[in-house]
Amino acid sequence: MGPVWGIPVATQVHEVSAGADKALCRLDDIPDGCAIAADIDSATGGFSLILARRGDSVLAYHNECPHAGRRLDWSPGKFLIKDGNVICAAHGATFELATGAALAGPCRSGLVALPVHLRDGVVYLP
Template identity: 45%
Template sequence: MSHVFLSVIDALPDGGAAGLDAEVGGEPSPLLALRRGNEVRVFHNVCPHAGRRLEVAPGRFIVDADTVVCAAHGACFTIPAGDCIAGPCRGQSLREVPCELRDGEVWIDPRG
C-alpha cells in the first residue's frame, strides 16, 4: 500500500503539535504531528509511560520550550524528534509513523 494523505504542512503549527486521526496498521489511530519549519514527524498520540494520549483536551496540546508535554504525567517530548527528555519515561521516544513531505503535503505510511 502506498502512502496516504494526512495534512498540508501549513495546517500544522510551526514549533508545535497537532492531533490528527488516520488508519494505521489497519486500525483507526490518534496521531500527533510535530513540526519545526519544513520538518514534520508523525507519531502515535500515545505516551510511552502510561499509554495515554498526550493532549489536555482533543486536539489541544501543552507546548513549552520546544517540547510537547504529556498532560497526564508531565513527560516532555522534543519537537519534532519526539524524544522524551524529562518526566517518567525519560530516554524513551514516541512511536513514529513513517511520513514524507510532497509539495507541502504530509503523507504517511499506513502500515505504521
C-alpha cells in the same frame, strides 16, 4: 487558537484511513513550532498521530505516552508545547519533538516515530 499560558497549542484533528501515500494534512495546517493530531483508521481500531512542524519539515509520532498509554493531548488535537518539547497532559512527561526522546517525567522510553513525507505542501503517510 493561540497560546495557553504562553504555550502554543494546536486545535485541529484530521481523520484519515491508513493506506499507501495517504494525505494527512497540508503543511500550512500545522503552525510552525506547534503540532496537530491526525486520527488514522485501521482494521484494528485505528490510532492517533502527533504531527509536529519545524519550519518546512514535519515529524510524526504515535499520540501515546509510553508511561500510561494515554494520549498526550490535553483535549483532542490540543498539545502543550514549550521550547520544542511536548508535555503529556496526564503526568507531565516531557518529550523532545525533534527526536521523540523522553526528557523528564515518569517515562523510561521516548515516543514512537512514524515516517511521513512532504510533497507539494501536503504531508503524507507512506
